[in-house]
Amino acid sequence: METLSIYAPKLITNREYIASGHRACSGCGEVLAMRYVCKALGRNTIISNATGCMEIISTPLPQTAWEVPWIHTLFENASAVASGIECGLKALKRKHGYTKEVKVVAMGGDGATADIGLQSLSGAMERGHDFIYVCYDNEAYMNTGIQRSSETPFGASTTTAPAGKASMGQHTWKKNMAAIAAAHEIQYVATSCSSYPFDIMTKVEKAIKIKGPSYIHILSVCPTGWRCPSNSTIKMGRLAVETGIFPMYEIENGKYTLNIDLPKLRPVEDYLKLQGRFRHLDKDNTAEIQEKVLEEYNKVKRLAAGNKAK
Amino acid sequence: MIAKRIGIESSLAVAEAVRLANVDVIAAYPITPQTHIVEGLAEMVANGHLDAEYIPVESEHSAMSSCLGASAVGARAFTATASQGLILMHEVLLVAASLRLPVVMAVTNRALSGPLNIWGDHSDVMIARDVGWIQIFAENGQQAFDQTLCAFRIAEHQDVLLPTIINIDGFHVSHVIEPMYFLDQKTVDEFLPPYRHPYALDPDKPVTMGGFAMPNLYTEGRKSLDTALRQSKKVILDTWKQYGDITGRYYKPIEKYQAENVDTLLVTVGSYSENAMDAIDKMQAEGKKVGLVSVRLWRPFPYKELIEAISGAANIIVLDRAISLGGPAPVCSEIRAALYSLKDRPQVVSIVGGLGGRDISPADFEKLIATGLDKIKSGDTAETIMFGVRE
Amino acid sequence: MKREDTIEIRWHGRGGQGAVTSAELTALSAIHENKFAQAFPSFGPERRGAPVLAFNRISAEHAIRVRSSVIKPDIVVVLDPGLVTLINVVDGLKPGGWLIVNSTRSIDDLQSEFSGDWKLAVVDASSIARELLRVNIVNTTMLGALIKTTGVIKIDSLKEQLEVKFGARAKANLEACRKAFDTTVISSITTGGQKKVRTFAVENLAKWSELPVGCVVTDVGNTKQFCTGDWKAQHPVWNDSKCIKCGICSLFCPEFCISQQKDGYFRANEFYCKGCGICAQECWTQSITMVEEA
Numbered sequence: 004m005e006t007l008s009i010y011a012p013k014l015i016t017n018r019e020y021i022a023s024g025h026r027a028c029s030g031c032g033e034v035l036a037m038r039y040v041c042k043a044l045g046r047n048t049i050i051s052n053a054t055g056c057m058e059i060i061s062t063p064l065p066q067t068a069w070e071v072p073w074i075h076t077l078f079e080n081a082s083a084v085a086s087g088i089e090c091g092l093k094a095l096k097r098k099h100g101y102t103k104e105v106k107v108v109a110m111g112g113d114g115a116t117a118d119i120g121l122q123s124l125s126g127a128m129e130r131g132h133d134f135i136y137v138c139y140d141n142e143a144y145m146n147t148g149i150q151r152s153s154e155t156p157f158g159a160s161t162t163t164a165p166a167g168k169a170s171m172g173q174h175t176w177k178k179n180m181a182a183i184a185a186a187h188e189i190q191y192v193a194t195s196c197s198s199y200p201f202d203i204m205t206k207v208e209k210a211i212k213i214k215g216p217s218y219i220h221i222l223s224v225c226p227t228g229w230r231c232p233s234n235s236t237i238k239m240g241r242l243a244v245e246t247g248i249f250p251m252y253e254i255e256n257g258k259y260t261l262n263i264d265l266p267k268l269r270p271v272e273d274y275l276k277l278q279g280r281f282r283h284l285d286k287d288n289t290a291e292i293q294e295k296v297l298e299e300y301n302k303v304k305r306l307a308a309g310n311k312a313k
Numbered sequence: 314m315i316a317k318r319i320g321i322e323s324s325l326a327v328a329e330a331v332r333l334a335n336v337d338v339i340a341a342y343p344i345t346p347q348t349h350i351v352e353g354l355a356e357m358v359a360n361g362h363l364d365a366e367y368i369p370v371e372s373e374h375s376a377m378s379s380c381l382g383a384s385a386v387g388a389r390a391f392t393a394t395a396s397q398g399l400i401l402m403h404e405v406l407l408v409a410a411s412l413r414l415p416v417v418m419a420v421t422n423r424a425l426s427g428p429l430n431i432w433g434d435h436s437d438v439m440i441a442r443d444v445g446w447i448q449i450f451a452e453n454g455q456q457a458f459d460q461t462l463c464a465f466r467i468a469e470h471q472d473v474l475l476p477t478i479i480n481i482d483g484f485h486v487s488h489v490i491e492p493m494y495f496l497d498q499k500t501v502d503e504f505l506p507p508y509r510h511p512y513a514l515d516p517d518k519p520v521t522m523g524g525f526a527m528p529n530l531y532t533e534g535r536k537s538l539d540t541a542l543r544q545s546k547k548v549i550l551d552t553w554k555q556y557g558d559i560t561g562r563y564y565k566p567i568e569k570y571q572a573e574n575v576d577t578l579l580v581t582v583g584s585y586s587e588n589a590m591d592a593i594d595k596m597q598a599e600g601k602k603v604g605l606v607s608v609r610l611w612r613p614f615p616y617k618e619l620i621e622a623i624s625g626a627a628n629i630i631v632l633d634r635a636i637s638l639g640g641p642a643p644v645c646s647e648i649r650a651a652l653y654s655l656k657d658r659p660q661v662v663s664i665v666g667g668l669g670g671r672d673i674s675p676a677d678f679e680k681l682i683a684t685g686l687d688k689i690k691s692g693d694t695a696e697t698i699m700f701g702v703r704e
Numbered sequence: 705m706k707r708e709d710t711i712e713i714r715w716h717g718r719g720g721q722g723a724v725t726s727a728e729l730t731a732l733s734a735i736h737e738n739k740f741a742q743a744f745p746s747f748g749p750e751r752r753g754a755p756v757l758a759f760n761r762i763s764a765e766h767a768i769r770v771r772s773s774v775i776k777p778d779i780v781v782v783l784d785p786g787l788v789t790l791i792n793v794v795d796g797l798k799p800g801g802w803l804i805v806n807s808t809r810s811i812d813d814l815q816s817e818f819s820g821d822w823k824l825a826v827v828d829a830s831s832i833a834r835e836l837l838r839v840n841i842v843n844t845t846m847l848g849a850l851i852k853t854t855g856v857i858k859i860d861s862l863k864e865q866l867e868v869k870f871g872a873r874a875k876a877n878l879e880a881c882r883k884a885f886d887t888t889v890i891s892s893i894t895t896g897g898q899k900k901v902r903t904f905a906v907e908n909l910a911k912w913s914e915l916p917v918g919c920v921v922t923d924v925g926n927t928k929q930f931c932t933g934d935w936k937a938q939h940p941v942w943n944d945s946k947c948i949k950c951g952i953c954s955l956f957c958p959e960f961c962i963s964q965q966k967d968g969y970f971r972a973n974e975f976y977c978k979g980c981g982i983c984a985q986e987c988w989t990q991s992i993t994m995v996e997e998a
Contacts, residue, residue, distance in 0.1 A: 009988065012951035023961050023976040024927030028719075029753035029935060030980035031958045038960060047516045051382060060751065061927070062524030064534075064919060065910065068927040072514035074385050075523035076378060076408045083375035087340060087382025087390065088514065090366035094337035094388050098364055099507075105516060123378065126371030200955055226980075227720070227752045234981030234994075237956050413918035474917055512920045521921040527748065533912035534919050540912070 011201065016042055025068040026060040030233025032197035032224030032240060033057060033139045037110070039200045040137055040221075043207035044106055046071060049088055053081035053111030053120055056146040057139060079119040082127035082136060085109035089132045106135065106211055113140040113154035116220075117178045128187040128216045135210045136218045138180060139197075141225035149228045153178040156248075157295065158288050159280040161228075166283040176295065184218035185254045191217035192254040197224050198240025202251060202262060209253075222249045230279025242274040247300035252307065259306035271296050316494040316560070323454030324487045326495075327393070327419050327479075328353030330461035332363045333501040334417075337388035337508075340368040340379035344398040345431045346483040347421040351393055373398035377405035377416070384414035385522060387513035389465065392416065395483055396423035399437045403444065409476040410445025411538055412522055415468035415508070416476040418446075419461060422583065422634075423483040424669035432670020433483035435582060438611075439635040439643040445538055447477040447545055448612040450583050455493040457481045459562055462501065466552050469508045473545045480611070482584040484670065500559060543613045566615035567622045571597055572604035577628040578659075579682055582608045582644055585634065585673055592678035603682060608644060616651045624652065629659045630685035632700075634667040642697050660689045666700030677701065711856055712774045713760035716793050717783035718935065720752040722843030725869075726783070727758035729847060732865045733857040734762045742768050753935035753978050755784075755791055762856055779854055782806060783842050785830065786997040790934045794818055803893070804849050806830060806842050811891045818893050825853045827888040829880075836880040837873075844870075844877040848884030859885065932959065936979025938994040944969045946991035953983035953992060 020041035027034040037057055041048070052058045052075045061068040062075065076084055088107050095101035109127070111120055116138040124136060143161045144150040151164040155173045160166035164173045184192045191213045193206040203221060210217035222243055224236045231239055243249040247268040253260045271293045275281040284292075321329070327350050331339070339358070341351035357363035366383075370376045373394050380390040394402060399420055409416050420438055424430040438448065447467060451457040460479045468477040481487050496504075512520045526534050546566070557563030568586070571593050572578060581589050586607035596603045606622050608615075623629055629652075633642035641649070645663035652658045662685045667673045673681065681700050688694055713730065717723030724745045731743035739762055746757040759774045779802045782793050788805055797803060799821040806829040807814060814826055827849040829842035837845075844866065851859050862881065866874040916922065940953075940962075953970050954962040961976035962983060972983070984992040 009948070009950050012955040015955065017963075019960050021960070022925035022928045023959050023973070024930035024932055025959075026751055026754065026927075026930075026932070027958060028751035029958075029978040030982055031751075035956065035958045038958075049386070049514045049516070059525060062521055062921070064524040064526045064530050065921060066927045066930060067521035067524055067921040067924055069521045070519060070925040072516055072519045073521050073523075074382070074412075074514060076381055076412070077404055080374060080378035080405065083370065083378035084382035084385075086368055086370070086375070087338060087379030087384075087388075088386050089382075090338050090340075090368055090379070091383030091386040091388030091390070094364075094366045094383075095386065098335075098337065103516065122371060123375050126375055129371075130368065232981070233752070234985040236958070236980070236982055237986050411918065511917060512922070519924045521924060522918060524919065524921060526919065529909055530919075533910060533915055536912035537915045537919070541917075 015200065015204070018042065020044070020046070020070045021061060022068045022070060026063065027056070028227045028233070030226045030236045032226070032236045033141055034060065035236070036139055036197035036203060036221045036223045039203040040207050041071065043204040044108060044211070047104060048106045048108055050074070051081045051084040051088060051107070051109045053115030054078035055112035055115050056141070057110065057112070059146055078115055080123050081109040081111045081115060081120060082124040085134045086127045086130065086132045089134050107133065108135045108137065110137045110139065112146070113138060113142060114144045114152045116140070117153045117180050125187065128184060128189050128218065131215050133214055134216055135207070136216065138220045139223040140220060141223045141228060143228050145225050145228040154180070158284050158292055160283060161280070171284065171288055180220050181218070181254065185257065187216070188257070189216045189218060190256055194220045194222070194249070194251050196222040196240045196244055196249060196251060198237045199244070199251065206253065228280070231277055235277065239274070239277065242269065242277070245269045246271045246274045247296050248274055250300055250303045252303055258310040259303060260310065261304055261307040264304070268297070268300065316496070318492055318494055320490055320492050321454070322349060322488060322490045323457050323481065324349035324421070325353045326454050326458040326493055327461050327481065328357065329495060330458045331391050332357050333496060333498060334389065334462060334465045334505060336363070336365050336391045338366045338368065338380065338383035338390045339392065340370050340376045340383070340390070341392050342370050342373045342376045342394070342398060344373070344395050346423060346433070346487045347393045347395040347398070347419070349487065350419055350421070373401040374405060377402040377409065380416040381405065381409055381412065381414050384416050384510065385412070385514050387508065387510050389508045390416045391418070393419040393421070395421045396425055396437045399441060400425065403441065406441060406444040406446060406476070408523070411534070413474040413541070414476060414510070415474050417461070417464045417468055417479070418476065419479050419481060421481050421483040421487040430669040433485050434668045434670070435480070435633070435635040438478065438480050439637070441478070442612065442643060445475070445542055446612065447475050447542065447549070448480065449477065450480045450609050450611060451486065452584050452586050452607065453486060454489060454491040455562070457486060458493055458495065459556065459560065459564070462496070462505065463552050463556050466505050467545065467549050470548045471511065473541065473548050474510070475542060475545055480583065485584045494560070496560070504556065504559060546610070546613050546615065549610060564609060565618065566610035567618040568607045568609050569622055570605040570607070572606055572622065574602070575604035575626060576602040577630065577682065577686060578604050578606050578623050578626040579678070580606050580608065580623065580629060580631040580644070580648060582611070583634065585632065585667055588673060588675050589678045591675035592682070595675070596679060596682070614647055619648065619651050620655065623648070623659065624655055626659050628686060628689050629661045630682055631661065631663050632667070632681065633663065633665045636665050636668065645697070660694060662688045662694045663697040664700045665697055671701055673701065709765050710761050710763040710768060711779065712777045713762070713779040713781065713856070714774050714777040715758040715781050715783065716787050716791070717756055717758070717843070718937065719754045719756050721783050722841055723756060723758040723783055726781070726843040726846060727760050729844070729862060729865050729869065730760050730850070730857055731762070733861040736861040736864060737858060739764050740766060740768050753937070754932070755787055755934060777801065779804065779850070779856070781846055781850055783846055784937065786937060788814070788817060794820060794822065797822055802853055804846070804853055806846055811889045815891060815893055820893060822893045823853070823890065824893050825849055825888050825890045827884045829884055832880050832883045832887070836876050836883065845880040845884045848881035849888040852885045852888045853890060931975055932978055933975045936977055936997060938979045938981065938996050939974060939977055940972050940981070940983050940992045941995050942969060942971065943991045943993070946989045948989055950988060952986055952988060956982050956986050958982065
């Protein structure tokens with residue numbers, strides 16, 4: 004649980020940078036995550052948004068939910084557009100008397116980040132642009148109707164990797180984007196979850212201070228795609244963290260910190276059984292997932308402990 | 314203005330034009346035969362001769378995407394590419410036009426795979442015909458320099474705000490050292506005003522750029538873009554007039570060479586027009602009534618100027634350096650469409666040649682014209698002829 | 705031109721309620737009867753909870769060639785009780801046409817909402833679905849009311865389609881369908897008031913020449929003018945005596961529509977609230993309950 008006083012919600016700014024009237028599904032965790040990210044970013048921000056749920060639900064012409072400058076061009080190039088924005092502003096400052104301090108942010112879903120946009124993200128991180136990349140990971144292509152991505156968890160049923168007599172659904176493990184980002188030796192990488200607003204905001208604030216690229220990967224609960232009730236969004240995110248399925252950690256200059264280090268993890272079943280996408284899993288599948296989750300969680304824990312020992 | 318005459322490779326002349334335009338951001342990815350342009354620019358940046366951000370991107374897709382980002386915040390952006398690189402950019406080209414971001418790009422025209430071929434033809438840009446960019450052809454190094462400078466002024470004009478391609482034939486122009494005249498910085502600064510975008514991304518004046526349109530708005534969006542592109546011709550003509558007044562080099566959407574009082578006109582695009590000129594001179598000396606017309610402005614297509622230039626001739630022979638597999642050759646199909654509304658139409662024959670760097674010498678052009686005229690005489694003009702192919 | 709014998713149906717539901725499935729089953733049943741039929745959804749950016757449409761065309765005689773929208777339906781079926789007063793469900797409904805509604809309200813009461821030469825059928829499909837399917841999804845149940853009132857398809861042909869689509873669950877779905885068939889109440893509408901409802905006509909959209917360069921939007925945050933409140937099937941109600949004014953409801957609201965009032969208590973702006981129920985679920989003192997829309 005978050006170690007915050009019960010009245011902490013009131014400490015958060017009332018200012019919204021995304022307006023109500025957006026078309027997100029009832030109970031959308033992704034739009035919540037985006038809201039917290041934007042609150043932490045503040046007004047002096049330019050956003051480059053990849054194609055996906057958040058783009059579609061926020062900008063049906065002639066309307067827009069955005070209140071900060073925002074550009075969408077394509078699915079796979081949010082990082083490349085952000086590279087151009089960052090360099091454009093740099094040139095304007097150096098040559099044309101531009102004085103504003105603007106945060107450049109690229110955003111995309113898990114498909115835009117880990118699949119089709121991985122190359123452009125890798126390029127932008129490698130080149131060292133001063134920008135923040137935020138991945139809202141809802142674990143499938145939800146915008147087009149719940150197709151599997153490389154971030155879809157093992158065992159989940161999606162429309163392109165459905166469970167059936169001859170298949171248990173997704174048979175690959177989730178791609179580790181935080182590790183991929185960290186392999187670019189950027190200064191700041193973090194994971195977070197849509198159910199933890201303060202964690203998200205703290206991490207965005209840290210990322211803002213970094214000169215150079217930073218990467219934040221936010222597990223964003225999608226009741227439509229995960230097939231769970233719309234009121235369970237916050238609970239589901241907490242369960243992802245409390246079962247160790249989605250550990251929340253930071254990698255600062257290569258050093259790991261586990262932000263929520265639970266003395267005892269809940270069994271993965273507590274999480275899996277509440278979601279229609281895992282309904283078909285049997286005991287053996289669940290045991291296999293449990294084993295892998297512990298292995299991965301302990302890996303992060305060891306990395307964090309090693310860091311402390313130093 | 315004191316013009317300095319120098320000998321230089323055409324690619325480096327393009328780089329010099331970009332430097333004189335004081336570009337803010339260059340994002341580029343290597344591909345033959347474009348690379349000399351961006352290498353030239355990288356060197357200028359490295360030596361401090363050009364104050365710009367050079368983004369060595371990881372693909373052409375990202376090159377164009379980065380240019381969009383830069384242009385969207387109000388920075389002048391340039392890239393160059395060719396062939397497969399242009400094809401990889403395609404998706405982004407469409408968005409550059411629809412968001413009205415005036416990126417300038419040099420394309421050193423090159424064949425498309427396969428088989429893989431690095432040499433010149435117009436296949437790459439012909440496939441990019443419908444993406445909404447202004448598209449201009451340069452026939453030699455001087456024109457490449459001139460048109461690159463003009464491109465910034467045209468693209469960024471507040472009545473236009475459209476991305477612009479300058480086409481330069483791969484190798485036959487890009488890699489050739491020729492004599493040419495440059496402009497000095499003061500003259501360029503007077504000719505080219507600073508870039509400003511009316512809706513540049515700015516926290517003090519936030520806008521949303523790139524929302525999606527449903528069936529009830531998409532048609533209006535396309536009409537608005539199409540109209541902007543068609544109406545850009547006025548600014549293009551004004552810019553070329555103004556540039557001509559400064560340099561003495563006047564450009565037209567359709568260029569004519571010895572094209573008055575002739576029966577037959579050859580229509581070409583790009584650098585082979587200059588090869589053809591030698592053939593025309595020789596044939597005219599022999600008393601043949603043959604002239605040349607070349608298409609400089611490819612988009613927006615100058616229907617009016619084209620009709621004026623060619624409708625007096627009886628025979629039109631169109632050379633395309635691109636093949637539309639299974640369909641009519643692109644330039645010829647445009648010309649046929651332009652002529653169709655006329656009551657008395659000339660006969661048109663379509664020839665494809667010069668693919669993948671295959672040479673068409675002045676002597677070949679004489680043969681090419683003869684072949685075309687034979688076809689017209691026999692009344693057999695329905696099919697496209699492939700010139701210079703081993704049968 | 706539509707051929708004379710073609711029957712057109714418009715289905716009103718909410719994203720996720722299965723209106724598209726209703727239309728599909730109707731078309732498949734008709735095709736099974738050797739008729740010609742179409743089923744198609746209306747595609748848009750609206751998500752789960754938003755009012756959505758699905759359509760059918762059915763003809764016993766002629767192949768159906770028209771692929772345009774259904775503008776003047778012969779039959780309108782409303783799956784969600786809340787939509788009746790929310791949007792103009794009778795928009796374009798032909799004189800003599802059927803309006804078939806899922807509602808707990810009496811037929812007399814519902815009649816007073818409409819004015820026109822239509823026939824009205826009412827069934828409490830939600831109760832039937834909850835009882836027999838243990839879930840408030842009425843897309844198959846409402847087919848029973850459609851069959852009873854209009855006979856456009858036969859229950860036997862539907863049975864086969866249900867078996868194909870639902871397998872073991874087909875039996876319960878068919879039972880729900882039969883119960884709706886038996887309990888649907890029919891009347892006709894001639895007079896009555898018409899409440900002010902939203903039509904689903906498009907907003908005043910720009911001419912091409914009025915669009916700004918690049919179709920940018922300068923009026924940022926203008927989705928505020930868009931009502932998402934009509935997506936909800938239930939709304940939150942606060943018991944202020946239990947409220948400790950912590951604001952967690954506001955923090956976790958995906959519509960950003962819960963705010964603190966002058967008296968310190970919290971309320972949702974019904975214009976945006978989609979009824980997800982997160983606020984009620986997350987409230988530490990359980991001072992919020994979700995109440996079904998009328």
